[in-house]
Amino acid sequence: MAAPYSIHTSTLFDPKIKAFVSDISITVDPVSGLIVEVSKRTPTSLGASVPPGDIDLRGKTVFPGFVDAHTHIFVHSYEERSSLVQKRDESIVERIIRAVSHCRTALLSGYTTYRDLGSESMQESDAQVRDCINRGLIPGPRLFVATRALASTGSYEPRTENHANGVCLPRGGEVIDGVDEAQRAVRRRIAAGADIIKFYADYRRRMMRYPPTQQHPYIHSALHPPAEPNPDVLVFAQEEMDMIVKEAKLGQIPVSCHANTLEGAMMAVNSGVNTIEHALFGNKELYELMIQKNCILVPTLAIYERIHKARFKDILNQTKLAYELGVRLACGGDTGTFPHGQGVREMELMIEAGIPLEDVLESCTIGGWEACGKDLCGMRFGWFQKGVRADIVALQTDPREDKFALRSVDFVMKDGVVWKQDGKGVGIFADDHKWDQ
Ligand SMILES: [Zn+2]
Known part of the structure; x- marks a missing residue:
């Protein structure tokens, strides 16, 4: 036609x-x-x-x-197989075929855009899947991809107890240390096809002390763990975050930051990131800073519903607080860690948090476009x-x-x-x- x-x-x-x-x-x-x-x-x-x-x-x-503002096309539900096992044991072919299937499922469930935040040990394959969709080879949402997420040494990479030096390949993201490497890495990401720079402000770096049964939910396997066996701690210094954002601005590409600690989120917002992902311990101080700095919050309630059951009521309340104070919200569930095709769960949970339906729908359409960088993404969609x-x-x-x-x-x-x-x-x-x- x-x-x-x-x-x-x-x-x-x-x-x-x-x-x-x-x-x-x-x-x-x-x-x-x-x-x-x-x-x-x-x-x-x-x-x-x-x-x-x-x-x-x-x-x-x-x-x-609909726009899902936080997805991972190469990841399938952690309830089927842990993050570590997916990265370490699944073949490249299996992971690509799964991604093709996830993209088709996502499109048919109403998602015409995915903001895909990290290829999870698949290097730049997310950019290549994006290009295949754009060339009409397979059906799928319009993808905006981060390729390899940035984190410091030992912060965000598969680890097993069977490696003398603690490194397990393939790595989850791109390892950078220091301001110079931060600058170079952003340039490398843009050259490799990234539409968005994604970095980790914090992560569970000490997990090998009380080894988890798997890496991503926070489940340990030690007999007598302390109350917080694998706390999230900072992975970058302020100067490193500042350089990531400065270089991304120069390259006209938006920046997304994973932040679970309050301190990490505050540092990232101060550095000028476009979006904060998660904000597990968001509070009034953080939200007011986000408003001042025009930073968007992607609350990822759909994954929190599964891995932070004990605090989930508090998480819903803090998301409502962010909304009431006037924080710009985009709707993204960390889709992939739960099944693709169920992305609307994030909208259902935002409604459950007490946000009016119309505002939730707006954050899943225009809010998603804004999270993709508004006109920096090169097109308009969502209205x-x-x-x-x-x-x-x-x-x-x-x-x-x-x-x-x-x-x-x-x-x-x-x-x-x-x-x-x-x-x-x-x-x-x-x-x-x-x-x-
Ligand atoms: Zn994610």
Whole structure:
């Protein structure tokens, strides 16, 4: 379908005004992938059926395509296999095939954009998967990738007890120490295809003292552990963080920072990062600094629900506090550590924290675009306007009435191309292998 065509809706969520509106038609150009017109109809201007070639989404609830602001395409659920075992034991082929499958699942669950924050020992393969999706080889969300996350020696890399020097390959990210290496690493990441720089402000560096049964949830296997066997501690000095951000700004690329300690988060926000991931111990002081520095919070409630059960109520409360104070939120679950295709769990948990539905939907659309660096990412998506990417999702039910509505994705369009219709995959999924050339 090369000519522009229209999508007709009866109930559509407009994230720019955070409200549901009626009788909107959107015209899209599948060649450019852009919205070419958004118009308001009168209720009677369309009959029972729409013009040939158009799409009728009346009776469904329509949204911009969702943006998951924190994902890992090469990771599958830690409940299936630990992070260490995935990195150490799964072949490159298996991990790539899994990623292809994760991308298809994500797209069909309504996510037209993934902000993928670290390839988890797969080097620059995330950039290569991104390019394969962009070339039309496989279906998937539009990817913005970090390639290898930056951390200092021994901070974020697979470790086992069977290595004399404590190093287990392949490494999880890129190891850098000192200001000069920080500068060089950012340059190397950009050259290697990164859209985003990701670094760790802190991590569980002392884990080999009371070895965990696995590396990422915080579960130890020592008989008599202290109260905090594997505490998160800083991995970079302020000067190193400052250089990462300074060099990224020079290269016009946004910076995302993993921070679980309050101290690490404060340092990263002060250095000028665009987003803080997690903020396990976020408080008023941190949130006020984030507001002052225009820093976005990605609370990753969906992974915390699984690995921080004891503190989860507090985590929901602190997320609500961040919202009430006015911190900019983007919706990202650390998807991959729990199954791809269940990304909307993050929206459900933000609602459970007490954030109004409309604000949650806005943080999963426009908020996601802002987390990707706004115009630094080179395109616009996440709302309905001429010149914005034609990403459209429709649900069978209305989330104002049905708390599981976000799980009932009926229709998915990305860049003006339909990938799911009437609840079923279409396009590359259909029998479109023709021999007529
Ligand atoms: Zn993550």
